[in-house]
Amino acid sequence: MDEAHQADIPNWIQQHSVYQDLMRLDVGDSAQVYAAFLVYMDLTEVRGWSGVFGVSCPELQAVLLEGREKEGDTVQMIYPLPSHRSIKHKVLRCVLDRGSPMLLCVVASDSSLVYQRLCDGFLTPDPPLDIQDQGRRQHRKRRLQT
Secondary structure, eight states: OOHHHHHHSOHHHHHOHHHHHHHHTOOSOHHHHHHHHHHHHIIIIISOOEEEEEEEETTTTEEEEEEESSTTSOOEEEEEEETTSOOOHHHHHHHHTTSSOEEEEEEOTTSOEEEEEEOSSOOOOOOOSSEEEETTEEEEOOOOOO
């Protein structure tokens, strides 16, 4: 890890066993490992995911995370991406070809996280709530937020 980036990471994170495990995957990109750790903490501590662990992806020089949203669900692949990095379609294809459902998690410099579910091909979205079928047209009712 370069010394400039290491100085930005709080000491408790550097000493955390999961962070050290992610560093041992030796992907050579300390910013991406830090992003993976932040996503790991969000998934396990905030969202209650189970069985989350890091996986080295040598083709991408990245740490991917695998985990289950709920006990008994299928394993999902999470790709933590620092927001200052760009991503190419070929990279996403490499992750999608692993066969697991995928979440892309962009990690901003202020540690905020944005998740985006990705799939291979088109995914039909769930219909919006409050749609009434009135013949051939669908009318939406707007609910006021109170």
